[in-house]
Amino acid sequence: MSVRLLFATLALCLGVIATPAHAKRGIGIINTGDELFEVADFPADVVAAIPQTKNMKVGYKCSHFGLFWADVWTWDCELVGVSDESSYTSLPDELRTKLAADPQYAYSHVKRGLWNRYGFWGALALLAVFLGIGAVAGRKSGTEAAAA
Numbered sequence: 001m002s003v004r005l006l007f008a009t010l011a012l013c014l015g016v017i018a019t020p021a022h023a024k025r026g027i028g029i030i031n032t033g034d035e036l037f038e039v040a041d042f043p044a045d046v047v048a049a050i051p052q053t054k055n056m057k058v059g060y061k062c063s064h065f066g067l068f069w070a071d072v073w074t075w076d077c078e079l080v081g082v083s084d085e086s087s088y089t090s091l092p093d094e095l096r097t098k099l100a101a102d103p104q105y106a107y108s109h110v111k112r113g114l115w116n117r118y119g120f121w122g123a124l125a126l127l128a129v130f131l132g133i134g135a136v137a138g139r140k141s142g143t144e145a146a147a148a
Helices: 003-017 044-049 051-055 093-101 114-147
Strands: 030-041 057-067 070-084 087-090
Touching: 030 070, 044 051, 057 114, 070 093, 070 114
Parallel strands: none
Antiparallel strands: 030 057, 057 070, 070 087
16 A cells, blocks of 8 residues: 555545634645633633623634644633634723633633644544555565565
8 A cells, every 4th residue: 555545545545534614724735823612611700700701612812833633732722702713802801800810711722623632633643554554565675675
């Protein structure tokens, strides 16, 4: 099996797995920009004080770099109010400080899909397996040709 065929198979599999819901920005292979992650509902006392937060969620707006819609790196995250998957509202510093102090709203609780969270590492492992198989198959066919 040639290395080109392995790469083509990998690209096809990744193209099928990545659904349009992940396709926010970028050209199929590389995507960058801002991404929103929901964490939880606003606390009841905040909703009582600021009624506009009733239909929003506490979330993070992060800059990101990804391959095949799987995040490779996220940075520069800030707490925001998330209205839907593509719109957010900045929070006042006082509210942001209050929410950041509550462990319920920590970045570790963001809601990310399985592909978004682990897809890059899974694809990298799959690529390593394919390259290993290709190297072993290439060595075998070279050894058989030399023996004949």
